Amino acid sequence: MTTSPARPKADTTLWQRLPWVILTLALCLLAGALFNSGQGKQPALEWYAQSGLQQLEWDNYLSWLRFNGQGEQARRLEQQLSQSDRHAYAAALFAHDFVADSDARARDFWTASQREQWKTLRSQVPAQLASSPLYRWGLTDQAPRPAHFFTAPLTGAPLWLTLLALALLVPLAAPLEQRIGHGKTLLVWIAGCLLAGGGYLLLAQPGQLPLHGAAPALLGLFGAAIASQKAALSLTLPGDNGKQLTLPAVTLWALPAALLGALSLQADPLLPTLCAGILALAGGALLVQILLPRESFGASSTEVTPVLTPTQQQELTRGWEALARLDGEAAANAFGNILESEPQQFDALTGQFTALQLAQEELAWQHLANTLFSHPADAPGQATQVSQCWKQFRQRSHTPIETQAGWQLVKTLTRAAEFQQAEALVEQLDDHESRKSAVRTLRQALEKEGLSHRAKALTR
Incomplete structure (x- = not known):
C-alpha cells in the first residue's frame, strides 16, 4: 500500500x-x-595632510624607511604621491614602529613646541580613523586586526x-x-x-x-x-x-x-x-x-558496481550529450538501452530521471523514480544525487512513491544528511518490513548530530 x-x-x-x-x-x-x-576621499588622510602632521613627520618617515633598509618602499610611496594618491599617507599613519622611534628621539629633530604639536596631533589619530569608512570598517595592511576581516x-x-x-x-x-x-x-x-x-x-x-x-x-x-x-x-x-x-x-x-x-x-x-x-x-x-557528511554512514552494501562495456559507455556518453542539448527523447533512448541490461546502473538511472522529465513522459518517469529511490545509493556521492532527484520529484509530482522505495529513500536521505526530508518521509509512509531498519538508521544519525530530541520524536 x-x-x-x-x-x-x-x-x-x-x-x-x-x-x-x-x-x-x-x-x-x-x-x-x-x-x-567608503567611496571618495578618506577624511583621515585629508586630515593628515592638512593638520600639520604630514609636514612634521613625512620627510622623517621616508628617511626612517631608508635608514632601516626599506628604500624601495620609500620610493614607491613617493611615486604614489606624485600621482596624487594620498593613500600613501596611510603608511605613516599606521607605522607604529616609526611613531615609537620618533617619540624616543624627538629631541634630535624637533623643537620643544614641535614635539608638543606632534604629540597632540598623534593623540587625535584614533578619532580621525573612526571617521574614515574604509579605515574604520575595512582591513589595513598595517593593522590586520581579525575583527576587520569580518567587517571588510x-x-x-x-x-x-x-x-x-x-x-x-x-x-x-x-x-x-x-x-x-x-x-x-x-x-x-x-x-x-x-x-x-x-x-x-x-x-x-x-x-x-x-x-x-x-x-x-x-x-x-x-x-x-x-x-x-x-x-x-x-x-x-x-x-x-x-x-x-x-x-x-x-x-x-x-x-x-x-x-x-x-x-x-x-x-x-x-x-x-x-x-x-x-x-x-x-x-x-x-x-x-x-x-560534507560522511556518505558511508549506515551503508552496508559491499557490492562492486559492474563495469560498463564499451558499448554501454558509449550509450552513457550519448545520453549525457543529449541532455546537454536538452534533447530528452534521444537521452531517454540512450539511457534506456543501458537499463535494459543493467536495470540498477546508477548513472543511467539518474540520467534517465532527467531525460524522461524533458521528454514529458510522466508514467515512465514515475516508474523510473521508484526504481531510482529503491537503489541503495551507497557509493560516494550517490546519496546526494538521489536527494536532489527527490526534491525535483516532490516539486513536480503529486503521486506518492511506493512504500518499499520510500523506506529505502529514508536511508538514502539520511546518508545525504537531509534529515528534515527523511523525518518528513517517515511520517508520510505506510508500514513495511523495512520500516524498522530505516527508522533506526535515521535515529542513529540524528543522535550522532546531537539532535536527540528529534530522534526521540520519531514514531516507533
Missing part, C-alpha cells in the same frame, strides 16, 4: 528550504554597499559588483545550504572572510587601500557550493511548464571566474584583491570537503 497524498505535513515547506544564512548575509552586504560605500565585506565596492556577486550565487545558495546545513554555511562564510583578508595581506603594500567589498569573501561560498556539487545541477526555468535546465558541475566554475573578471575591472589595488578572492575560493572548496 501507498500513503494518501493528502498529508501536507510530509512536504518540507518553502521557508524550510530557503537558504536563510545566505539570505541574511545578502541583506547585510547590500545594506553595507548602500549605506557604507560590508564596506565599499560599487553596488553593481555586490549585486552581480549575489546574482551569480543565487543558483548555488539553496543547494549548498541544504547540503551542509545553516551552521556550516556560516562557518564557510567566516572562513572566506579570514582567507580573503589573509590573501590580501600577502601582496598588499603599505599605503594602499585596505581590503573592502563583498566579492572576495563571497568567493568562499562559491568554492564550497561548486566543490560539493558532485552531480549535475538542475534548475527549474520560469514558466508554467516547469522545464528543467541541467548544468554539469564542472561548468559551474564559470560563475566565480566571471566574478573574478568583474572584480578585476574595479579592484584597487588589483593583485592583492584578486589574491584575496582566489584564496577564499580555493579555501571554501577545500573546507567543504571536511564539512
Whole structure:
C-alpha cells in the first residue's frame, strides 16, 4: 500500500528550504554597499595632510624607511604621491614602529613646541580613523586586526559588483545550504572572510587601500557550493511548464571566474584583491570537503558496481550529450538501452530521471523514480544525487512513491544528511518490513548530530 497524498505535513515547506544564512548575509552586504560605500576621499588622510602632521613627520618617515633598509618602499610611496594618491599617507599613519622611534628621539629633530604639536596631533589619530569608512570598517595592511576581516565585506565596492556577486550565487545558495546545513554555511562564510583578508595581506603594500567589498569573501561560498556539487545541477526555468535546465558541475566554475573578471575591472589595488578572492575560493572548496557528511554512514552494501562495456559507455556518453542539448527523447533512448541490461546502473538511472522529465513522459518517469529511490545509493556521492532527484520529484509530482522505495529513500536521505526530508518521509509512509531498519538508521544519525530530541520524536 501507498500513503494518501493528502498529508501536507510530509512536504518540507518553502521557508524550510530557503537558504536563510545566505539570505541574511545578502541583506547585510547590500545594506553595507548602500549605506557604507567608503567611496571618495578618506577624511583621515585629508586630515593628515592638512593638520600639520604630514609636514612634521613625512620627510622623517621616508628617511626612517631608508635608514632601516626599506628604500624601495620609500620610493614607491613617493611615486604614489606624485600621482596624487594620498593613500600613501596611510603608511605613516599606521607605522607604529616609526611613531615609537620618533617619540624616543624627538629631541634630535624637533623643537620643544614641535614635539608638543606632534604629540597632540598623534593623540587625535584614533578619532580621525573612526571617521574614515574604509579605515574604520575595512582591513589595513598595517593593522590586520581579525575583527576587520569580518567587517571588510560590508564596506565599499560599487553596488553593481555586490549585486552581480549575489546574482551569480543565487543558483548555488539553496543547494549548498541544504547540503551542509545553516551552521556550516556560516562557518564557510567566516572562513572566506579570514582567507580573503589573509590573501590580501600577502601582496598588499603599505599605503594602499585596505581590503573592502563583498566579492572576495563571497568567493568562499562559491568554492564550497561548486566543490560539493558532485552531480549535475538542475534548475527549474520560469514558466508554467516547469522545464528543467541541467548544468554539469564542472561548468559551474564559470560563475566565480566571471566574478573574478568583474572584480578585476574595479579592484584597487588589483593583485592583492584578486589574491584575496582566489584564496577564499580555493579555501571554501577545500573546507567543504571536511564539512560534507560522511556518505558511508549506515551503508552496508559491499557490492562492486559492474563495469560498463564499451558499448554501454558509449550509450552513457550519448545520453549525457543529449541532455546537454536538452534533447530528452534521444537521452531517454540512450539511457534506456543501458537499463535494459543493467536495470540498477546508477548513472543511467539518474540520467534517465532527467531525460524522461524533458521528454514529458510522466508514467515512465514515475516508474523510473521508484526504481531510482529503491537503489541503495551507497557509493560516494550517490546519496546526494538521489536527494536532489527527490526534491525535483516532490516539486513536480503529486503521486506518492511506493512504500518499499520510500523506506529505502529514508536511508538514502539520511546518508545525504537531509534529515528534515527523511523525518518528513517517515511520517508520510505506510508500514513495511523495512520500516524498522530505516527508522533506526535515521535515529542513529540524528543522535550522532546531537539532535536527540528529534530522534526521540520519531514514531516507533
